[in-house]
Amino acid sequence: MTKALRVTDLAKTFPIAHGLFARARPGVRAVRPVTLEVATGETLGIVGESGCGKSTLARMLVGLLAPSEGEIEIEGHRLNTADPARFGRMIQYVFQDPISSLNPRKTIRQVMEAPLKRLYRMPRAEREARIAEIFDSVNLRAEFLDRYPHEFSGGQAQRIGIARALAASPRILVLDEPVSALDVSVQAQVLNLLARLKSEFNLTYLFISHDLAVVEAVSDRVAVLYFGAVVEIGRAESIFNAPRHPYTRLLAESAPVVGRPLTAPEQKGTELPDPLNPPPGCAFAGRCPRATDLCRREEPQLQTMGEDQLAACHHPL
Numbered sequence: 479m480t481k482a483l484r485v486t487d488l489a490k491t492f493p494i495a496h497g498l499f500a501r502a503r504p505g506v507r508a509v510r511p512v513t514l515e516v517a518t519g520e521t522l523g524i525v526g527e528s529g530c531g532k533s534t535l536a537r538m539l540v541g542l543l544a545p546s547e548g549e550i551e552i553e554g555h556r557l558n559t560a561d562p563a564r565f566g567r568m569i570q571y572v573f574q575d576p577i578s579s580l581n582p583r584k585t586i587r588q589v590m591e592a593p594l595k596r597l598y599r600m601p602r603a604e605r606e607a608r609i610a611e612i613f614d615s616v617n618l619r620a621e622f623l624d625r626y627p628h629e630f631s632g633g634q635a636q637r638i639g640i641a642r643a644l645a646a647s648p649r650i651l652v653l654d655e656p657v658s659a660l661d662v663s664v665q666a667q668v669l670n671l672l673a674r675l676k677s678e679f680n681l682t683y684l685f686i687s688h689d690l691a692v693v694e695a696v697s698d699r700v701a702v703l704y705f706g707a708v709v710e711i712g713r714a715e716s717i718f719n720a721p722r723h724p725y726t727r728l729l730a731e732s733a734p735v736v737g738r739p740l741t742a743p744e745q746k747g748t749e750l751p752d753p754l755n756p757p758p759g760c761a762f763a764g765r766c767p768r769a770t771d772l773c774r775r776e777e778p779q780l781q782t783m784g785e786d787q788l789a790a791c792h793h794p795l
């Protein structure tokens with residue numbers, strides 16, 4: 479199968495801007511080297527608790543944030559933040575909160591036109607035709623184009639966010655908690671719309687969410703992030719029903735109900751390690767019932783655990 483996305487050793491360290499130790503310390507390692515591939519037409523779910531690096535990874539993938547290390551390739555073309563237009567034509571971001579991501583003083587038409595002008599230098603008549611076509615695809619009425627972002631409900635606003643992303647004719651959408659802010663009934667409509675658009679435009683999705691039930695429903699494969707690194711990746715049914723990493727099991731057991739957010743159950747030592755002072759071995763060792771001295775000493779690398787399943791664990795389940 480062709481690869482839509484190939485990410486190799488992609489990492490981000492934020493420098494510490496102020497303070498006495500600014501020079502001496504290496505910075506916050508928000509994303510440790512991540513390597514993964516996504517096939518054309520696939521949905522890869524990305525899950526992890528707050529602070530595990532999901533947004534930082536997403537922002538690097540769409541070219542909004544320069545990586546500290548590593549490479550991003552889409553359909554075989556290597557992308558660089560120095561060429562943002564090329565990024566924009568290949569991969570687009572759909573935000574969790576579409577209203578606050580839109581400029582309140584611009585009409586929806588201006589919002590929709592911006593990527594067509596910037597990325598394609600499209601003439602006016604062509605822009606209008608393209609916007610009409612996309613609005614039709616996402617079930618939005620043409621009269622909405624002359625209104626302002628605050629005039630829309632959550633579900634309509636998210637459809638506008640999706641329409642804006644699609645205007646750029648990308649190959650891949652990075653959906654960052656796209657339904658988390660919506661009522662459950664509206665969530666289902668937006669998820670159905672996303673499924674239809676995916677086949678209509680032959681898209682590939684990266685679907686980031688706290689909500690494991692939603693991720694399980696929409697994903698072909700799932701990557702589990704912990705402390706900035708992928709600790710397990712595999713087919714959705716394996717990740718949820720036969721996880722090999724103890725952290726994945728902890729997550730799966732703690733979120734059995736639709737709409738329940740992703741938080742590990744209260745137990746001794748639920749704290750994430752200090753990102754300024756990471757432990758030498760496995761970042762999960764302090765919370766893991768299977769941890770041994772080896773885990774506290776050596777960081778485990780992703781290893782094949784079964785068909786299309788990898789986990790980074792010295793003592794897998």
Ligand SMILES: Nc1ncnc2c1ncn2[C@@H]1O[C@H](COP(=O)(O)OP(=O)(O)OP(=O)(O)O)[C@@H](O)[C@H]1O
Nearest residue numbers: 492506507508527528529530531532533534535753
């Ligand atoms: N601009 C920044 N400067 C310094 N540290 C940052 C910056 N952005 C993120 N971080 C740190 O990087 C780590 C990962 O943050 P990130 O926002 O990517 O996580 P997340 O999984 O998206 O969390 P959430 O679900 O709460 O948005 C955190 O420790 C965070 O404090």
